[in-house]
C-alpha cells in the first residue's frame with residue numbers, strides 16, 4: 001500500500017443496489033421538501049487494497065440552507081464526530097458520500113469545500129434532479145479526491161460498480 005490513505009490503491013468501488021436504492025429514496029424524500037440531503041457511505045477494503053465495498057449508509061445530523069448560490073448543507077463537528085465514531089465501531093472507513101442536486105449533477109465549489117470525505121481516494125457522488133426517477137448511475141457525477149486534495153470527476157463505469 002502506498003501513501004497514508006487506505007483508499008490510495010483502490011481500483012474498484014462496489015455499491016450494492018439495495019444500498020443505492022435506499023440512498024435514492026432518502027434523497028428523493030428530502031428533495032420533495034426542496035432540500036438537499038447528504039449521506040455518508042462506510043466501507044471495507046479488500047486485503048490487496050484494490051476493492052472497496054460499501055456496507056452501510058449513514059445520515060448525519062444536518063441543516064439545509066437556501067442561499068443566494070442555491071442550497072447549502074451544513075453538518076456540524078459533533079455530527080462528524082458521531083459519524084466517524086460509528087464507522088470506527090463497525091471497523092469500516094468513511095469512503096464515500098452521496099447527495100442530490102435540484103437540477104444538474106456536478107461537484108460544486110461548496111461540495112469541494114464542505115466534503116465529509118477527507119481520505120484521498122474517497123468518492124463523492126452527485127445525483128441529478130433530487131434523485132427522482134429510477135436508479136441511473138450513468139447520470140451521476142462521480143468524483144474522487146486526489147492525493148493533492150483536489151476533487152476530480154471520474155467516469156463511473158471505470159471505478160464504481162452497482163452490485
Ligand SMILES: [Zn+2]
Pocket residue numbers: 099101106107108111126
Ligand atoms: Zn452539491
